[in-house]
Amino acid sequence: xxxxxxxxxxxxxxxxxxxxxxxxxxxxxxxxxxxxxxxxxxxxxxxxxxxxxxxxxxxxxxxxxxxxxxxxxxxxxxxxxxxxxxxxxxxxxxxxxxxxxxxxxxxxxxxxxxxxxxxxxxxxxxxxxxxxxxxxxxxxxxxxxxxxxxxxxxxxxxxxxxxxxxxxxxxxxxxxxxxxxxxxxxxxxxxxxxxxxxxxxxxxxxxxxxxxxxxxxxxxxxxxxxxxxxxxxxxxxxxxxxxxxxxxxxxxxxxxxxxxxxxxxxxxxxxxxxxxxxxxxxxxxxxxxxxxx
Amino acid sequence: xxxxxxxxxxxxxxxxxxxxxxxxxxxxxxxxxxxxxxxxxxxxxxxxxxxxxxxxxxxxxxxxxxxxxxxxxxxxxxxxxxxxxxxxxxxxxxxxxxxxxxxxxxxx
Numbered sequence: 001x002x003x004x005x006x007x008x009x010x011x012x013x014x015x016x017x018x019x020x021x022x023x024x025x026x027x028x029x030x031x032x033x034x035x036x037x038x039x040x041x042x043x044x045x046x047x048x049x050x051x052x053x054x055x056x057x058x059x060x061x062x063x064x065x066x067x068x069x070x071x072x073x074x075x076x077x078x079x080x081x082x083x084x085x086x087x088x089x090x091x092x093x094x095x096x097x098x099x100x101x102x103x104x105x106x107x108x109x110x111x112x113x114x115x116x117x118x119x120x121x122x123x124x125x126x127x128x129x130x131x132x133x134x135x136x137x138x139x140x141x142x143x144x145x146x147x148x149x150x151x152x153x154x155x156x157x158x159x160x161x162x163x164x165x166x167x168x169x170x171x172x173x174x175x176x177x178x179x180x181x182x183x184x185x186x187x188x189x190x191x192x193x194x195x196x197x198x199x200x201x202x203x204x205x206x207x208x209x210x211x212x213x214x215x216x217x218x219x220x221x222x223x224x225x226x227x228x229x230x231x232x233x234x235x236x237x238x239x240x241x242x243x244x245x246x247x248x249x250x251x252x253x254x255x256x257x258x259x260x261x262x263x264x265x266x267x268x269x270x271x272x273x274x275x276x277x278x279x280x281x282x283x284x285x286x287x288x289x290x291x292x293x
Numbered sequence: 294x295x296x297x298x299x300x301x302x303x304x305x306x307x308x309x310x311x312x313x314x315x316x317x318x319x320x321x322x323x324x325x326x327x328x329x330x331x332x333x334x335x336x337x338x339x340x341x342x343x344x345x346x347x348x349x350x351x352x353x354x355x356x357x358x359x360x361x362x363x364x365x366x367x368x369x370x371x372x373x374x375x376x377x378x379x380x381x382x383x384x385x386x387x388x389x390x391x392x393x394x395x396x397x398x399x400x401x
Contacts (some may be wrong), residue, residue, distance in 0.1 A: 009400040011319040017392045018326035025333035025385075032337065036345040041352035047338050146304040146311075150294050151331075155307040156324035160317070 027282070047052035077284065080110040081226030084268075088223055092266045094126045102269060103127075107219065111228055112285050115219050115270035122212050127270055129245025131220065133253045133263035134165040137234060139173040139188050140180065147177075148188070157259075161250035168193070168235035170214050187215055189236030190255075190281040193247035194218070194269070217272040217279060220248065222256045222265065228284040229255040230272060255283040296360040297335050301382040303327070308334055309393050327389065331382055338381035344372045 007264060026046065034042050039114050083106050087099065095103070100117040117127050136148050136158070149155035168191075174184045196202060196213045205215040215232040222228070231252050238244045248256065258265045272279050306327060314363050315323070340348050347370055354366050 008319060009314065010313050010396045011315055012321070013396040013400060014323055014392060015326070017321065017396075018330060021388065021392075022326060022330050022333070025330050025337070028334055029337055029340070033340045033348060036314045037340075037352050038349070041349065041356075044356050045352055046333065144304070146307045149303060149307055150298045151301070152303055152307065152327035153321070154325035155303065155310075156317075156320040159307065159311070160320075254324070 064097075076110050077226030077228060079226065080106060080221065080228070081224060083110065084221075084223045084226070085258055086205050087130065091128055092128060095128050100270075102221075104270060104287070107221065107228075107270070108125045110226075111219075111229070113219055113228075113279065113284070114273040114281055116273050117270045119273065120212065122201070123199060123211065124269075125195055125200070128243060129262055130243065130264065131246050131248050131253070131256070131258065132238060132242065132244040133161065133258065134191075134193055134235070134237075134247035134249055135162045136250065137164055137168045137173070137188055137191065140175060140177050141172065142177065157254065158250040168233065169196075169237070170210075173234070185229060186281045187232050187234060189249060189251045190229060190231040191249045192218060192220065192231045192252065193235035193237040194233050194267070195238070195245060196233065196236045206276065217274055217281070218269050220246075220252065220273050221268045222258070223268055224266070227255060227257045230279055230281050230284070232281065242267050294360075295332070296355075296358075297378055298377045299334070301331055303331075303386075306386060306389060306393075309390065313397070329366075330389070331385060334381050334385045335378050338377045339367065339374065342374055343378060375386045 008064075022040055029042065029046070037045075051160055084103065087106070089095075094124070097117070104115050104117070107113055117123055136145055143163075145161075146155070148163075149159055155254065173188055180275055194213070196209060199209065199213075202209045213233045213236075217230055217232055220229050220231060229252055231248070235247070236250075238247050246267070246269060248258070250259070253259045253263055256267060303397065310320070339351065343351055351363075351366065354363055357363075369376075
């Protein structure tokens, strides 16, 4: 783990204070509960949120077990990436239907997700394009970027992306804070902006297409790494002049491995064929974990 | 996402942290400390309400990270647990706010 140095006195002050508080809260847990629970189990409870930090303040017998197991999903993602190499053109360009079919079959085989380039005779203008990072969206009137964070790590990771000044193409996700549900939270967390306005037939039947695309599930894959995430269409865009073909929420970009640097890169994107709404939103590794449990 | 995230509001802390100019790595380190501390406090609030046998069972269930399973178990054991978690987190956050205030005053 890289150790950073800092000359920010406010940071150093808080870091020292909060490390001391952590030693105190850890010791309190040990003193009050360790004799009732197996030492390794108590270490496991602490591991839920403190993979590195807790170890320095815990007795050796309670130190959490290091997680080194490589998940099946990670290797499936890598397998997909290796198999996509000879299926894709050198340039990021539109794919033909036989290329789409071959890729959909690979995704089914490696990630066990049914995807399609076309559903109900509707398709986007392309399935292979450049994704760029978007900001958070307002979910309800009065929403703030700070409200989006589930915990402090979330704030540190995604808070800096900010919140778009205007509403998305579909307005608020829900009318009020009180009507928020986990499903709605997940929709904003894993949302895409796609160029719905460029899909064939859109201008002739705007209302029908708008309803079709609103919160439609899509699978997005980074073909270089196989990292994949299920997201919903939560906005329309980006404009053609940007040179990008779709946009992803801060969380989507993170899961695709595009959160750093220029925050953009090539992706494959297909509709998820999920009429019974069984495929959860989020990175594919999470889906596999849920499926196993 | 932790099984108790919906009970612990951290907005007031992150607003306060955003008022200080931290670098990204500093934000991540402080965020990690906040979450770790709150986690310990929440675990203590939960374990303090459970019998010795239930503490062991909880330790097993919590590791599964199946939120429904965890809450089914906890709701069966205690009615006020959600309220206890909220109270414990609020009390602890007061300390973190005091630390933030102190850092700002000492290093103004």
